[in-house]
Amino acid sequence: MSTSTTAVGPAVSAVQPTFTDLGTPLRDVTFVVVDLETTGSRADDAGITEIGAVKVRGGQVLGEFQSLVDPGRPVPAFVARLTGITTAMVATAPEIDLVLPSFLEFAHHSVLVAHNAPFDIGFLKAACAELGYTWPGFPVVDTLPLARRVVTRDEARNHKLATLATLFRARTSPEHRALADARATVDVLHGLFERLAPLGVTHLEDLATASDPVPADVRRKAPLADHLPSAPGVYLFRGPGDEVLYVGTSTNIRQRVRSYFTAAEKRRRMAEMVRIAESVTPVVCATPLEAQVRELRLIAEHAPRYNRRSKHPERQSWVRLTDEPYPRLSVVTDVRGDVPHIGPFTSRRTANDAVAALHDALPLRQCTQRLPLVARDRRSPCALAGLGRCSAPCTATDAPDESYRQAVDAATTALTGDPGAVERALSERVARLAAQERYEEAGQVTARLRAFVRAAARSQRLDPLSRCRELVAARPTPVGGWEVVVVRHARLAATAVSPPEEDPWPLIHSLLATAEVVEAPNAPAPACHPEEAEIVLAWLDAPDVRLVRVSDPWTCPVRSAVGRTDLRYVADSVAHAVTPDRAASAGVDTMTAC
Structure with a gap:
């Protein structure tokens, strides 16, 4: 019975023929x-x-x-x-x-x-x-x-x-x-x-x-890998004028770079890059963590044309509450002021989805003008006020609008702590839409809620590490030594590996003395590329990592967004309203695990 599966190349061993032996016709x-x-x-x-x-x-x-x-x-x-x-x-x-x-x-x-x-x-x-x-x-x-x-x-x-x-x-x-x-x-x-x-x-x-030939001009570039070390680290393909074309990382630099000149490399843009490349620069790293961080920093520094990710951290967006008498939500490109922020978002569209989720759940104003605490003249409320989606603080002429302050307090809690109020409001709306078979609208609301919860979780994880002046952690190596890292304001400031059966404390003291000096950022933004902070957090989350020293509290809220990214509220609400098939049409899973 014929089926469609992924094809693999012929198992015939490749032979380089000579003039006297051209192979088997x-x-x-x-x-x-x-x-x-x-x-x-x-x-x-x-x-x-x-x-x-x-x-x-x-x-x-x-x-x-x-x-x-x-x-x-x-x-x-x-x-x-x-x-x-x-x-x-x-x-x-x-x-x-x-x-x-x-x-x-x-x-x-x-x-x-x-x-x-x-x-x-x-x-x-x-x-x-x-x-x-x-x-x-x-x-x-x-x-x-x-x-x-x-x-x-x-x-x-x-x-x-x-x-x-x-x-x-x-x-x-x-x-x-x-x-x-x-x-x-x-x-x-x-x-x-x-x-x-x-x-x-x-x-x-x-x-x-x-069936999968390697172009001759690509294969001719294979000698570029001859001088490279068989060690973990980062490699930089360089073109004319020493331009950095591509940055990558590997546990074996020489072996990985050699693969670019073989049939194992399937990406067309990589073949184009290899044709331009004139040299490869290796950067040997002591640990995989260092290699990941160096790769990220080099990509951000050089913005190589053949790398697709992490080139422009300044383009990432944040959502914040503005600092004014009647705060509103705003999408910004950096963290400033001591007001709640969530993010960063990889695109402005996702940031707008998170803003829409908060507006769907809380009666925050959506107008952009700066409002005084008490209006001089009475104004007519906008259409959103008529729909009950804004308390219309612009019409408060006798005293500050306390109902709006309650909405701001709820938004602050959702941004910096428990997002439950937003989750419940939107999950109930998704359930109603799904029960009415308005699946496309239900899917849109679910996407908005997902954008908000994931960004809130990300910022709540970044915030304590970004505020932490210094954190020292260690992880045992397979051969018996210790991989030691020093993190300052979420930035990898130093790392090294202690030899097996040696006291790691002299190495730790040396790292602390020579580690990079890092200025405090505006939390929750880290003092580095947000992806670098995520890499460090993932390393710290490993079960065999031990904390050696922490200068400041490193905690997250008990009822935070960190443990709620599975959108269980939405799944439970939809499960009570519709069948699993309809729930799937609404973009949620009634069997999501904790």
Whole structure:
């Protein structure tokens, strides 16, 4: 039974031919084209119902192999409809322990070929393992990736066997029977060989890279990795004028950089970058944490054109309550003033979603003018006031609007502590919308709530670490030493590794004396790239990390947003109002775990 799975490259070992040994011409190779029909798509819980194979060499058919196989289990109805093979047909067929040895003998000293080879070869290998046979290690050619190389979408709508058989005018039409599909694959294989020949694929060894070739100008850059160390750290690809093109990190710099010049690198922009690159600069790091942080800082410093993330931390947005008599929500690009902030947001659109969530739940004013504590002249309330979504402090002429102060206090609590009031209000609204089958609106409200809760959680985690003047922590290394870090205002100020069986305290004192001096930021913004603070927090959250010294309290509110990012309030509310199918349409999951 044919299925669609991820194709892998041919298993043929690549050989660099010499002038005296150019490899094996394709016309001299004996291929055994094989196809299987099965009871399912997974070798671990399905059985083989039919094996079909055709042996060819030089375009001539040398023999054929075909046998039904008793899978030892019923054939599912949908498989029977697809293949025409029923349980009754295989009831009297030989079992796989009788058929497999015959097939292996038929394929002896051959190269196996299949369309979507991982599927068929996977079942054959599983059968060998089950019977205790050693897999012979056949070279394997997969016609699917070869077809993707030379057959364009203009010629065929897809690369399925039936489509390719029609394109290459195969003498046999695939019909989900093993031998017929194998015969069709033979014609497809020969058609592909005809198209590959002008590309220089004329020998068996050429097939190793025919489906995923590395351009010659990319492969020629491989010597750039020769001088690099096999150590953890950061690497910088540099172009003309010493321009930093790309920054990456790896536990083995040399091995990782070498992969950019092989078929393992699939990204087109990386191939373009390698063509421009003139050198690679390594930066060896003592620990993976240091490597992650250095990579982030170098990306922010150089803004390499081929890096897609973390290049512009100044573009991240925050949501804050303004500092005025009647505060309102505002989207800003930095943290300033001693007022509540949440963020940072990766986009202004997400920040606006969080603002909309707060406006949906709390009657905060949405006008932008600065209002006095008591208005001189009586004004007409706006439309939002008429809808009950604003207490209209602009109309207060006798005394300050205390109801608005209550709304501001609720917003402050939601921003800096417990977001429960906002969650409950919006989850009830989502449930009502879902019950009315207004799923698109329910999904929009859920997205707004998610944006708010995640930003509040992020800022509540960043705030105490950003205020902490100095934190020292240590983590045991696999060889018995200690990885020590010094963090100041969320910024990695120093790190080193103590040798095994040595007292780490001299190293700690040395790090404290030489660590970077970090100025206090405006919390909750850290004194570094927000992503660096997240990396440090993730390291500190590891279960084997031990705190050595903390200069200031490092705590989060008990009822904070940190533990509520699963939006359980929304899920519970929707679960009471609608079925799980409708809940999914509303963009929530009624089975979300704590």
